[in-house]
Amino acid sequence: ASFIGAGVSIDRTRNVGETTQLSITARDGRWRDALRENFAIVRDALRAPPSQAELARELSNLRLAFNSAVAGESTVRSPQRAQQLINALDRGDVVISAAAMLALFERLAPQMTPARIDKATRTLFSGTGPRLLLMTPRAVEGGNAAVTAALDSAEKTPPATRAAEREVSFDALPRLGPPGKPLSRQRIEDMDVTIVRFANGSTLTFKQSDYEKGSVSVRLRLGNGISGLSPNAPSPLWMSGAIAPSGLADLDLDAMERLLTGRRIGMDVGVAEDALVLAGTTNAQDLPDQLRLLATKLAYPRWDAALFNRYKAGALENYELSFASAAARAGREVGGVTHPGDARWRPIPKETIAGARPADLERAFAPLLAAGPIEAIIVGDVDLEAAVAAMARTIGALPARPQSMPPPAAVVPPRPNPTPVLFSHKGDKDQAYALIGWSTFGGTGRIRERRALALAANIFQVRLFDRLREEEGATYSPSASANSSESFPAWGIFVAAAEIRPESSATFFRIAREIVADLATRPVAPDEFARAQNPVTSGLARQVKTNGYWLSALEKWTAEPVLIEQTRNHLSDYKGMTPEDVRAAVAAHVAEEGDWSMLVVPEKAPGNLAKTQQPAAKAERGGN
Numbered sequence: 001a002s003f004i005g006a007g008v009s010i011d012r013t014r015n016v017g018e019t020t021q022l023s024i025t026a027r028d029g030r031w032r033d034a035l036r037e038n039f040a041i042v043r044d045a046l047r048a049p050p051s052q053a054e055l056a057r058e059l060s061n062l063r064l065a066f067n068s069a070v071a072g073e074s075t076v077r078s079p080q081r082a083q084q085l086i087n088a089l090d091r092g093d094v095v096i097s098a099a100a101m102l103a104l105f106e107r108l109a110p111q112m113t114p115a116r117i118d119k120a121t122r123t124l125f126s127g128t129g130p131r132l133l134l135m136t137p138r139a140v141e142g143g144n145a146a147v148t149a150a151l152d153s154a155e156k157t158p159p160a161t162r163a164a165e166r167e168v169s170f171d172a173l174p175r176l177g178p179p180g181k182p183l184s185r186q187r188i189e190d191m192d193v194t195i196v197r198f199a200n201g202s203t204l205t206f207k208q209s210d211y212e213k214g215s216v217s218v219r220l221r222l223g224n225g226i227s228g229l230s231p232n233a234p235s236p237l238w239m240s241g242a243i244a245p246s247g248l249a250d251l252d253l254d255a256m257e258r259l260l261t262g263r264r265i266g267m268d269v270g271v272a273e274d275a276l277v278l279a280g281t282t283n284a285q286d287l288p289d290q291l292r293l294l295a296t297k298l299a300y301p302r303w304d305a306a307l308f309n310r311y312k313a314g315a316l317e318n319y320e321l322s323f324a325s326a327a328a329r330a331g332r333e334v335g336g337v338t339h340p341g342d343a344r345w346r347p348i349p350k351e352t353i354a355g356a357r358p359a360d361l362e363r364a365f366a367p368l369l370a371a372g373p374i375e376a377i378i379v380g381d382v383d384l385e386a387a388v389a390a391m392a393r394t395i396g397a398l399p400a401r402p403q404s405m406p407p408p409a410a411v412v413p414p415r416p417n418p419t420p421v422l423f424s425h426k427g428d429k430d431q432a433y434a435l436i437g438w439s440t441f442g443g444t445g446r447i448r449e450r451r452a453l454a455l456a457a458n459i460f461q462v463r464l465f466d467r468l469r470e471e472e473g474a475t476y477s478p479s480a481s482a483n484s485s486e487s488f489p490a491w492g493i494f495v496a497a498a499e500i501r502p503e504s505s506a507t508f509f510r511i512a513r514e515i516v517a518d519l520a521t522r523p524v525a526p527d528e529f530a531r532a533q534n535p536v537t538s539g540l541a542r543q544v545k546t547n548g549y550w551l552s553a554l555e556k557w558t559a560e561p562v563l564i565e566q567t568r569n570h571l572s573d574y575k576g577m578t579p580e581d582v583r584a585a586v587a588a589h590v591a592e593e594g595d596w597s598m599l600v601v602p603e604k605a606p607g608n609l610a611k612t613q614q615p616a617a618k619a620e621r622g623g624n
Contacts, residue, residue, distance in 0.1 A: 002026060002033035004314045006041075010124070012091075020124045027313045031134065032150045040160035042125060049118030053165045059109055060262030066105050068264060068283070069098035071214025077542075130155075137320065168258040170289055173296050174249050180396020182388060188564060195558055196388055198396040201373040201403060203558040206387050207550050209380055216282050216380030217547045220294055220395070221275040221555060223371035227408030227487050231342045236364035238348050239356065242311040243269040243365055246304040248297045253307060265290045267297060274408075274487040274556075275375075276368045284382040291376075291394035299398055301369050305358035312356055319350050320426075326433035326600045327499055329425040334435065337421055337598045338493055340414050373401050375558055379550045411488040413439035416594025420505075424603045432502040433600040436512045440492035440589045442485040447566050451573050452585035453482035453494055458532045459524055459582070460515055464496055467511045472504055486556075494590045502601050509597060520591030523579035533577065540571045 004025040011019040022042070026034035088095045096104075132151045140146050180202070186195040196204040229235060244267050245253045260266070266280040278297060282290035322332040335345035374395050378387050414437065425431075440453065461480035468476045476498045484492035496512050524532070543549040553567045 002030040002037055004310050004317065006038050025317060031136065035150060035154040036157045039154040040157045043157060043159040044162055045121050046125060047159045049114035051165060052114060055112060055114060055117060057261045059112060062105060064262050064264055066102040068214060070102050072212055073098040075211060075213045166258065168251065168255045170259065170292065173292065174300055176295055176299060176394060176397040178397060179392040182392060191568065193554065194384055200396060200398060200400040202376065202395050204376045204378065204388065204391045205554045205557050206384055207379045207554065208382065208384060209547060209550065211545050212547050213381055214283050215547060216284060216287055216378065216382045217551045218280050218282060218290055219377045219551055220278040221375040223276045223368045224408055225272045225275040226344055227274050228368065228371065229344050231344055231409045233343055234348060234352050235344045235346065236360065237271055238315060238353065239311065239361055240269065240271050240365065242308050242361055246307055247302040249300040249302060252304055263289065265293055267293055273485060284386060287382055287387065288390040288393065291390050295394040295398055298369055301366060303358065303362040308358040308361050312353060315353050316350065323426045325427040326425050326431045329423050329600045330433040330435065333423050333598065338414060339411055342411055371402065373403060377551055377554045379547045408487055411491045413491050413493050414596040417596045420597040420599040423600045425600055426603050429602040429604060430501055431499060431602065432505060433497065433499050434505050434508045435495060435497035436509055436595055436597040437493045437495035438590045438593045438595050440484060440494050442491040443489035444486050444560060444562055448573055449585045449589065450484055452577060452581045453589060455532055455536060455577060456519055456582045456586050457482045457494065458536065459519065459528065460496055462532065463515045464512060471507060471511065476500055505599050513595065516586065516591055520583060520587035523583045529579045533574065537571065537574050540574060544571065
């Protein structure tokens with residue numbers, strides 16, 4: 001195909017009109033071909049109604065969504081309710097219960113015939129137009145006349161050939177082997193968590209909850225993740241988004257979508273610092289097949305060359321966006337700045353992406369999929385015994401995996417440097433991005449000090465906002481955080497950043513240093529401390545009543561029992577913290593260290609700014 005992706009949407013603007021929008025992302029500048037191919041698909045949709053099988057598939061997915069909403073309605077949180085009301089007000093709509101929505105759907109579903117959908121489809125593509133908005137990195141030869149001619153040509157394209165329907169079921173998946181045997185159970189009573197160990201070396205950390213009725217969250221962790229990659233070779237992480245949609249066994253993405261029709265099952269694959277992570281959200285009924293899907297991905301991974309090429313084309317098309325604004329360029333570079341000399345976090349040059357081949361995806365990630373025992377975490381509205389049985393038939397049924405893995409290569413934070421690392425962007429000439437940081441520590445120890453630094457970062461952020469507004473007369477939105485790695489004991493940073501005017505960078509750095517010096521010297525006043533502490537404790541009190549909190553909190557309990565106690569004390573640590581705890585942590589781990597910084601300025605920076613940053617500019621400007 002000549003396009004990376006495409007979609008049809010409807011925009012209903014109150015008291016104005018309805019607009020049907022066909023959005024296309026073309027590949028390698030082939031926008032004319034992409035336009036013709038998509039108009040061919042539209043012409044096919046107008047030529048003949050959808051099949052009964054197509055219609056049934058879409059109705060099944062809608063029914064699943066409405067039923068899931070009914071199951072979870074009693075545990076919908078206040079912010080979600082508020083957003084529903086805001087959206088309804090914006091649309092001039094009303095809010096009704098999930099049960100009423102389901103009843104309305106069931107009343108209307110029998111009326112959704114191929115003929116009726118055909119009529120609606122024709123309505124979508126009737127009216128005035130089409131009008132074409134074309135955005136390209138280079139001017140089109142021939143200008144508007146050439147664009148108009150391309151649109152006229154696309155409208156005359158013959159209908160495309162419609163793909164044949166096919167049925168896919170879980171019976172098509174390869175078998176995994178006999179059910180695994182649970183060897184032991186460990187209960188953590190006060191947190192209502194159970195750890196089950198299986199004969200093949202896999203583990204299940206389980207927590208039943210009704211925080212989100214009808215929902216079950218699943219996460220598998222295995223291998224070393226980023227820490228298992230070479231620190232000296234270009235990182236393959238940019239292509240990791242192609243792992244999940246490549247499919248499994250002999251099922252491609254289209255077959256996967258058909259397989260999961262009407263089922264609350266999904267698959268995401270990500271690479272964390274210390275593990276490869278497979279995840280999905282399901283319900284109690286679909287949990288066995290959710291686990292089977294993930295287990296099959298591990299046992300029978302599939303590597304789709306055509307999908308990889310589309311993913312690569314998308315990365316190339318979007319590459320220049322990383323230079324389009326100060327914040328975008330900062331987001332591209334910050335990993336390399338905060339992990340100096342380590343290729344795993346260094347930005348990937350465009351030439352590396354362009355030269356990548358489908359085989360590179362398998363070469364990079366097949367070893368990670370096969371490495372290390374599997375740690376499964378299940379949190380949600382499901383019974384323990386049902387979860388154990390589903391684990392035994394899926395993850396527990398896989399062959400034993402190698403227990404030993406090479407230790408991760410060491411990572412260190414930046415060394416102090418009074419001169420910012422300088423980068424440029426191609427966007428707004430009045431926009432810059434400044435970041436300043438201090439190197440701290442990592443590992444799983446000294447948890448109270450790490451939490452004290454996190455609270456200090458909240459105070460830092462508020463003070464930075466107030467001081468910048470006072471001295472600069474402008475409202476910036478700075479951020480501050482204390483980040484540390486549990487995998488790399490030497491890596492931790494205490495940072496602040498903001499989008500600012502280019503000429504304000506020196507002021508930003510000065511204010512940040514003054515605030516840190518003050519935080520290290522004097523305990524925060526009680527009222528200021530309370531304003532920082534209360535949102536943290538109240539926020540944590542809400543978070544512990546969500547599946548997402550526990551899904552992350554339960555990670556690595558089987559390998560690092562110290563994390564159990566740290567989770568147990570999470571809220572009480574913050575409630576018991578004092579201003580002196582914060583001062584002592586900043587004095588010991590931040591103020592004692594020199595700072596380092598980074599600055600992103602417009603490509604055509606003012607002369608005086610370019611001069612003050614000249615040493616860093618020579619080293620960094622123009623980097624990929």
